[in-house]
Amino acid sequence: xxxxxxxxxxSVDAVRAHQRTWLEExxxxxxxxxxxxAICNADDFEEIFTAFGxxxxxxxxxxxxxxxxxxxxxxxxxxxxxxxxxxxxxxxGLATTLDPAEAPWGGLPKPTIMIGTTRDExxxxxxxxxxxxxxxxxxxxDFSWTSQYRQLPPPGWWNLHxxxxxxxxxxxxxxxxxxxxxxxxxxxxxxxxxxxxxxxxREIMEGINEQMALWxxxxxxxxxxxxxxxxxxxxxxxxxxxxxxxxxxxIALMRxxxxxxxxxxxxxxxxxxxxxxxxxxxxxxxxPLYHRYLRERWGGAIVSSRxxxxxxxxxxxxxxxxxxxxxxxxxxxxxxxxxHWEVHEAKRWGAQGVIGLERDPSLPSRYRRVVEAAGLAxxxxxxxxxxxxxxxxxxxFVQTRILEGQ
Amino acid sequence: MTEGANGTGLDVFRRVYEDRNAPARAWKERGGKxxxxxxxxxxxxxxxxxxxxxxxxxxxxEADLMRVRDQIDALYQNDLATRPxxxxxxxxxxxxxxxxFLDYLIIPHNRHAIQAIYRELQEAAQxxxxxxxxxxxxxxxxxxxxxxxxxxxxxxxxGLRDALAAWxxxxxxxxxxxxxxxxxxATRSLLREINAARLDHPTKVSSSAALWAHAAAMxxxxxxxxxxxxxxxxxxxxxxxxxxxxxFLGGSPFDHDRLYALIDALGATVVTxxxxxxxxxxxxxxxxxxxxLDRLAARFHAAPACSxxxxxxxxxxxxxxxxxxxxxxxxxxxVFAGDNTQSWETPDExxxxxxxxxxxxxxxxxxxxxxxxxxxxxxxxxxxxTVPARDRRQPA
Numbered sequence: 100x101x102x103x104x105x106x107x108x109x110s111v112d113a114v115r116a117h118q119r120t121w122l123e124e125x126x127x128x129x130x131x132x133x134x135x136x137a138i139c140n141a142d143d144f145e146e147i148f149t150a151f152g153x154x155x156x157x158x159x160x161x162x163x164x165x166x167x168x169x170x171x172x173x174x175x176x177x178x179x180x181x182x183x184x185x186x187x188x189x190x191x192g193l194a195t196t197l198d199p200a201e202a203p204w205g206g207l208p209k210p211t212i213m214i215g216t217t218r219d220e221x222x223x224x225x226x227x228x229x230x231x232x233x234x235x236x237x238x239x240x241d242f243s244w245t246s247q248y249r250q251l252p253p254p255g256w257w258n259l260h261x262x263x264x265x266x267x268x269x270x271x272x273x274x275x276x277x278x279x280x281x282x283x284x285x286x287x288x289x290x291x292x293x294x295x296x297x298x299x300x301r302e303i304m305e306g307i308n309e310q311m312a313l314w315x316x317x318x319x320x321x322x323x324x325x326x327x328x329x330x331x332x333x334x335x336x337x338x339x340x341x342x343x344x345x346x347x348x349x350i351a352l353m354r355x356x357x358x359x360x361x362x363x364x365x366x367x368x369x370x371x372x373x374x375x376x377x378x379x380x381x382x383x384x385x386x387p388l389y390h391r392y393l394r395e396r397w398g399g400a401i402v403s404s405r406x407x408x409x410x411x412x413x414x415x416x417x418x419x420x421x422x423x424x425x426x427x428x429x430x431x432x433x434x435x436x437x438x439h440w441e442v443h444e445a446k447r448w449g450a451q452g453v454i455g456l457e458r459d460p461s462l463p464s465r466y467r468r469v470v471e472a473a474g475l476a477x478x479x480x481x482x483x484x485x486x487x488x489x490x491x492x493x494x495x496f497v498q499t500r501i502l503e504g505q
Numbered sequence: 506m507t508e509g510a511n512g513t514g515l516d517v518f519r520r521v522y523e524d525r526n527a528p529a530r531a532w533k534e535r536g537g538k539x540x541x542x543x544x545x546x547x548x549x550x551x552x553x554x555x556x557x558x559x560x561x562x563x564x565x566x567e568a569d570l571m572r573v574r575d576q577i578d579a580l581y582q583n584d585l586a587t588r589p590x591x592x593x594x595x596x597x598x599x600x601x602x603x604x605x606f607l608d609y610l611i612i613p614h615n616r617h618a619i620q621a622i623y624r625e626l627q628e629a630a631q632x633x634x635x636x637x638x639x640x641x642x643x644x645x646x647x648x649x650x651x652x653x654x655x656x657x658x659x660x661x662x663x664g665l666r667d668a669l670a671a672w673x674x675x676x677x678x679x680x681x682x683x684x685x686x687x688x689x690x691a692t693r694s695l696l697r698e699i700n701a702a703r704l705d706h707p708t709k710v711s712s713s714a715a716l717w718a719h720a721a722a723m724x725x726x727x728x729x730x731x732x733x734x735x736x737x738x739x740x741x742x743x744x745x746x747x748x749x750x751x752x753f754l755g756g757s758p759f760d761h762d763r764l765y766a767l768i769d770a771l772g773a774t775v776v777t778x779x780x781x782x783x784x785x786x787x788x789x790x791x792x793x794x795x796x797x798l799d800r801l802a803a804r805f806h807a808a809p810a811c812s813x814x815x816x817x818x819x820x821x822x823x824x825x826x827x828x829x830x831x832x833x834x835x836x837x838x839x840v841f842a843g844d845n846t847q848s849w850e851t852p853d854e855x856x857x858x859x860x861x862x863x864x865x866x867x868x869x870x871x872x873x874x875x876x877x878x879x880x881x882x883x884x885x886x887x888x889x890x891t892v893p894a895r896d897r898r899q900p901a
Contacts (some may be wrong), residue, residue, distance in 0.1 A: 185870060223648075227816065241647050381582070
């Protein structure tokens with residue numbers, strides 16, 4: 100491998116290709132007049148649409164394609180500003196519909212329905228404006244992910260998802276969530292003139308468990324072997340399998356990935372030319388722009404990010420409650436950006452340090468305190484950029500916090 | 506002139522506005538307890554029924570935001586801790602000693618930055634043993650227009666009643682709640698009289714005076730407010746006519762009077778507005794008949810959290826209708842930087858008003874403290890100069 104070069108897994112390229120093909124096929128079907136299509140937020144309603152047999156694009160996935168994969172945030176930000184709006188990442192999808200000629204991958208077809216979420220005051224409004232731009236229905240669904248605002252996640256919360264999620268959510272809010280989903284399902288049955296297939300829904304939920312078990316097995320393997328067999332870029336790209344999750348094609352792609360990982364491990368293959376030390380990325384971004392500098396200058400590898408730990412949290416024990424109740428519980432609490440969990444993940448990956456994004460890296464933060472108390476080094480960066488300031492912070496961190504300890 | 510609580514009505518309201526904690530301090534000196542709360546949809550009737558004084562927390566442009574940076578922002582990475590400055594300034598006062606007189610605090614599930622305070626304060630207290638907080642109560646709300654009125658949101662009102670009962674050490678009965686509802690309706694009725702006077706041709710109620718009156722309704726004991734409000738209404742005939750442009754103010758919630766004072770100084774008058782510190786607080790939700798708690802629950806369910814009502818078009822229509830029915834000559838939409846609620850609604854409100862022939866100035870991503878005042882003044886002055894003149898002694 101040349102310096103800076105990374106391997107790309109064939110199974111992950113297949114995931115990338117699958118997503119584009121899926122969108123092309125969906126667009127063609129809708130364009131021909133017979134196809135249906137929906138847009139919803141990631142954790143709100145995807146499984147329900149899948150059970151109805153309706154292809155669905157999740158908002159934050161589309162926004163991440165615009166922002167991270169295609170790096171078109173500045174253009175679409177300007178599109179919104181021209182219309183008097185103040186852009187943010189959640190509104191990128193709206194902007195692609197206002198300026199479809201510039202939309203990635205040929206853009207989205209007109210949806211049959213969009214599910215507006217009241218996760219915060221921006222999201223419902225953006226979804227309503229987006230539906231207006233498409234000329235389709237927007238159905239508001241109440242706030243998801245509320246639980247961590249009402250009750251703090253208990254210690255070790257990341258171990259409770261599968262069968263003890265009830266301990267982390269408000270029972271009244273959970274019951275309300277189930278009622279709201281039942282109401283929306285009834286609305287869709289009428290709107291689509293199609294009964295909801297409860298058996299198919301259970302299949303989807305069970306499929307998610309199967310997919311996430313494969314994910315867990317693959318990532319447990321990746322985390323423990325040296326050298327790292329799967330790059331952060333490929334790990335992040337694999338997260339696309341979380342959209343249309345639980346379907347047969349996604350499970351097959353996940354199984355292919357596990358097979359390829361096993362082979363790479365057997366071959367002792369590494370994804371980076373050198374791996375002098377490992378770092379864990381505690382941010383919501385993709386493979387950061389400065390990673391190449393970190394690798395080439397210092398041999399430092401960012402071996403994983405929070406996404407690798409989030410995906411398995413979608414799995415739920417369906418023997419304890421019905422699939423709708425399990426889905427509602429997951430919608431109310433999936434994960435929390437919280438340092439004790441990130442420390443747990445960093446240690447699982449054998450990282451010596453953690454990278455976070457903080458407005459003012461010079462200030463003492465809880466992330467820094469918790470990470471350093473756990474015996475790991477902490478690098479706080481003000482932004483994900485690849486410039487001299489960031490390089491300087493990386494240099495100082497590596498020299499004083501990583502190399503000195505070796 | 507009729508005497509209010511202490512001086513004329515307007516004097517009382519102005520003094521309360523200048524020292525918003527004074528009524529609560531006086532209440533406490535008499536042995537009472539004070540319950541702080543955020544926003545305009547907490548059923549304060551229940552607080553009164555428990556025998557406590559409600560105190561609506563407001564922002565302060567001069568608040569020390571370094572406290573928020575050091576004690577709250579330091580808890581989270583930068584994609585979690587986002588809030589408009591007026592919310593930060595409220596949080597700052599809770600982290601400092603300014604609001605140490607609060608015995609209890611209610612945090613409703615309204616805009617995200619408000620909702621997050623419940624968690625932020627608890628985690629800040631975990632990190633900092635010196636931070637003393639009053640007992641907190643989180644008041645959840647289902648926002649969906651499809652949730653059932655007698656379901657989740659009613660239970661949230663029951664939960665608040667029970668929390669207040671626990672704080673005072675005995676149950677709150679329906680008779681107490683019914684009395685509080687009557688008192689609160691009397692307060693709203695007085696505010697509606699003041700708002701009606703604002704719409705007179707010509708108006709005699711200055712922009713600032715109206716803002717002071719609405720805030721006083723949320724800070725004074727009801728009997729003191731009632732005396733001062735009646736005094737203010739008695740004073741109005743003797744006040745000078747305000748014949749400058751009649752103005753509608755949209756956009757972010759103004760919990761300080763700097764913009765209002767500036768508009769008054771330029772000869773224009775805000776005759777109505779669409780934010781939660783002004784005319785909207787007196788909106789009549791026509792409480793249904795029934796058990797007192799059910800009446801409050803019905804209003805809590807119907808009133809939008811912050812200004813976020815479904816649908817978008819309903820929100821725009823409500824705002825525009827407020828302006829149109831006030832027979833305004835022009836409108837200003839002033840939106841604070843970071844106010845995500847308004848930043849998506851305002852462009853459509855501005856467009857709709859302009860389509861109705863109402864000249865509208867859209868000031869986006871503005872500073873909460875309205876600084877530098879000379880810049881704001883210049884922009885508004887230039888805008889007002891474009892507003893067509895007319896005889897404002899008569900409706901258009």
